[in-house]
Amino acid sequence: MVEPLPQVTALLPVLLLAFTGLALLLVDTLSPDTRSNTSMAVVSALGALAALAATVWFVASGTGSGDTGGAILLFADAIKVDTMGLFFTAIFASVTSLVVVAAHDYFHDHPNPATFYSLTLFAATGMSLLAVANSLAVVFVALEMVSLPSYVLVAFLKQNRGSVEAGLKYFLVGALSSAIFLFGISLVYAATGSLMLGDVAGVLGDIAAGTDGLDSRSGIAGLGIVMILGGVAFKTASVPFHFWAPEAYEGAPAPVSAFLSSASKAAGFVIAFRVFTEAFPVGASLSADINWVLAFGILAAVTMTLGNFAAAVQEEVKRMLAYSSIGHAGYALIGVAALTGADGGAAANGAVMGAAMAHLLVYGFMNTGAFLFVAMAERWGVGRTFEDYAGLAKRAPVASTAMAVFMFSLAGLPPFAGFFSKYFLFMGAIDNGFLWLAAVGAVNSVISLYYYSRVVKALFIDDPASPTTLDTIDVRPTALYAAVVFAAVATVLLLPGFGPVIETAEAAASALF
Amino acid sequence: MTAVASSIPPEWYLLLAAAVFCVGLFGVLTRRDALYFLMSVELMMNAANINFVAFALYYGDLTGQVFALFVIALAAAEVAIGIGIILVLYRNFGVTDVTVPTEMRW
Numbered sequence: 001m002v003e004p005l006p007q008v009t010a011l012l013p014v015l016l017l018a019f020t021g022l023a024l025l026l027v028d029t030l031s032p033d034t035r036s037n038t039s040m041a042v043v044s045a046l047g048a049l050a051a052l053a054a055t056v057w058f059v060a061s062g063t064g065s066g067d068t069g070g071a072i073l074l075f076a077d078a079i080k081v082d083t084m085g086l087f088f089t090a091i092f093a094s095v096t097s098l099v100v101v102a103a104h105d106y107f108h109d110h111p112n113p114a115t116f117y118s119l120t121l122f123a124a125t126g127m128s129l130l131a132v133a134n135s136l137a138v139v140f141v142a143l144e145m146v147s148l149p150s151y152v153l154v155a156f157l158k159q160n161r162g163s164v165e166a167g168l169k170y171f172l173v174g175a176l177s178s179a180i181f182l183f184g185i186s187l188v189y190a191a192t193g194s195l196m197l198g199d200v201a202g203v204l205g206d207i208a209a210g211t212d213g214l215d216s217r218s219g220i221a222g223l224g225i226v227m228i229l230g231g232v233a234f235k236t237a238s239v240p241f242h243f244w245a246p247e248a249y250e251g252a253p254a255p256v257s258a259f260l261s262s263a264s265k266a267a268g269f270v271i272a273f274r275v276f277t278e279a280f281p282v283g284a285s286l287s288a289d290i291n292w293v294l295a296f297g298i299l300a301a302v303t304m305t306l307g308n309f310a311a312a313v314q315e316e317v318k319r320m321l322a323y324s325s326i327g328h329a330g331y332a333l334i335g336v337a338a339l340t341g342a343d344g345g346a347a348a349n350g351a352v353m354g355a356a357m358a359h360l361l362v363y364g365f366m367n368t369g370a371f372l373f374v375a376m377a378e379r380w381g382v383g384r385t386f387e388d389y390a391g392l393a394k395r396a397p398v399a400s401t402a403m404a405v406f407m408f409s410l411a412g413l414p415p416f417a418g419f420f421s422k423y424f425l426f427m428g429a430i431d432n433g434f435l436w437l438a439a440v441g442a443v444n445s446v447i448s449l450y451y452y453s454r455v456v457k458a459l460f461i462d463d464p465a466s467p468t469t470l471d472t473i474d475v476r477p478t479a480l481y482a483a484v485v486f487a488a489v490a491t492v493l494l495l496p497g498f499g500p501v502i503e504t505a506e507a508a509a510s511a512l513f
Numbered sequence: 514m515t516a517v518a519s520s521i522p523p524e525w526y527l528l529l530a531a532a533v534f535c536v537g538l539f540g541v542l543t544r545r546d547a548l549y550f551l552m553s554v555e556l557m558m559n560a561a562n563i564n565f566v567a568f569a570l571y572y573g574d575l576t577g578q579v580f581a582l583f584v585i586a587l588a589a590a591e592v593a594i595g596i597g598i599i600l601v602l603y604r605n606f607g608v609t610d611v612t613v614p615t616e617m618r619w
Contacts, residue, residue, distance in 0.1 A: 152597070162616045167601075189576075189577055
């Protein structure tokens with residue numbers, strides 16, 4: 001009989017990320033002369049991989065799942081470690097390890113790379129804390145823990161006007177939306193008298209039932225919920241708070257764009273998935289006339305349409321990827337938009353939300369990989385537009401093949417993993433009676449094929465503008481190559497591995513309803 | 514609960530907080546100087562703090578008050594980051610006007 005571990009070890013992934021970040025900062029502060037980019041990149045990658053390994057181990061051993069005694073509650077119930085939290089932590093840790101490995105080559109001549117690694121790890125810590133939050137207070141603190149390092153990371157190249165401008169715009173929209181999010185929390189507190197997700201849901205049920213004259217509070221609670229939705233829209237880069245994304249992703253260093261558009265976006269979705277199911281349950285919200293499901297539905301449809309149409313007219317690859325990431329936020333929003341408040345809808349709700357979680361995992365690899373390919377192109381100095389990428393496959397066949405895998409997977413073509421996650425997502429929406437959302441999503445996927453294939457066409461079919469344009473590619477950034485290739489391998493391996501992933505995700509999501 | 518505080522209906526606190534929030538929002542939307550933007554965001558966060566403290570009193574629990582302390586600390590951290598970004602903005606563009614940097618299409 002093995003002695004069970006103390007409960008607090010359930011936070012091991014979060015602690016690993018936090019202590020790796022702190023250790024890097026400490027060593028760099030104590031002995032700045034011995035700073036070595038390579039050793040810091042290795043340490044941060046090992047920290048992120050250790051967090052990933054711990055998370056996978058926890059998921060495999062059923063920590064916090066219904067089979068082993070349910071979610072683990074810590075710190076007066078403010079933290080709740082369950083399978084969904086661990087699933088998202090796995091996404092954050094994977095993206096973080098890819099990004100820090102790639103950053104090794106991207107920031108090879110930066111005077112102070114330690115700040116980059118520790119800020120990235122601190123943001124990842126905040127994300128994994130966000131994934132296990134069980135109180136609106138923890139949600140807000142963790143959200144700021146993600147946002148504050150992200151602002152700095154976007155403006156990391158402080159001599160570069162584009163990076164600074166992107167950081168400024170990200171900060172302006174971010175500070176505004178976190179103030180709105182906070183005011184929403186304060187209104188929910190005013191209406192319900194609690195910040196714990198479960199207690200808020202209890203009072204919301206009373207409001208819906210109209211007990212004790214509480215029915216007059218549904219207006220305040222509703223306004224609060226709408227404002228919280230605004231905060232989620234910012235973090236996930238969805239309409240109406242999406243307009244920072246193209247600027248921030250284009251101006252930021254490409255590894256940071258990869259980190260923000262994959263991990264930070266998933267962090268926004270973990271707020272949506274947890275807060276909106278646990279604090280504002282669908283049934284109670286609908287009977288209190290707070291129809292956030294419809295609000296998310298409209299946002300999902302508008303977001304994916306706007307993202308895909310805007311992506312189709314871009315000339316720069318990085319900006320196209322930024323708009324495509326807005327489009328993918330729209331797809332993942334289906335996970336909270338296609339929910340039904342009907343009795344016995346728990347299984348169907350779990351299926352569609354689980355599909356959205358699986359999509360975010362697949363998206364984490366393919367989108368990070370695509371942005372890291374852009375990072376490699378920036379490192380080579382080949383330019384930013386589609387034309388500049390022409391003929392790259394002749395000089396860099398491996399990386400170009402990886403990019404083609406990312407593009408086709410993002411477009412959702414079979415037989416890539418992106419196809420299966422979208423398929424499950426749209427089928428889940430149809431099963432719940434949201435045929436219109438699935439239809440909008442399918443039409444958008446077809447549009448997206450156009451601009452994704454433009455990249456592949458440029459890489460493999462087009463000829464370079466002049467025979468000498470690609471001669472600038474004289475560096476072989478090994479770590480960047482490794483990260484891109486690893487992301488491509490993961491995208492391909494998620495194809496046979498999609499069964500366990502979707503099963504875990506659906507079980508995790510079903511536990512919320 | 515003191516006599517004065519309990520004699521004020523909770524709606525008034527909500528109205529006060531909403532008014533402060535709207536002043537902040539107005540400042541965010543109309544001011545072009547990044548420093549005014551920071552002050553306006555600070556107003557919006559403190560509007561939320563009014564709600565937290567007032568309703569902590571109303572419900573007789575301390576959660577709201579404690580969270581207000583957290584918010585004050587986070588707001589300070591956010592200003593520190595914001596000032597840093599405005600500083601590099603000034604170094605690169607020579608202004609603190611948020612409408613001047615247009616390297617990229619908006």
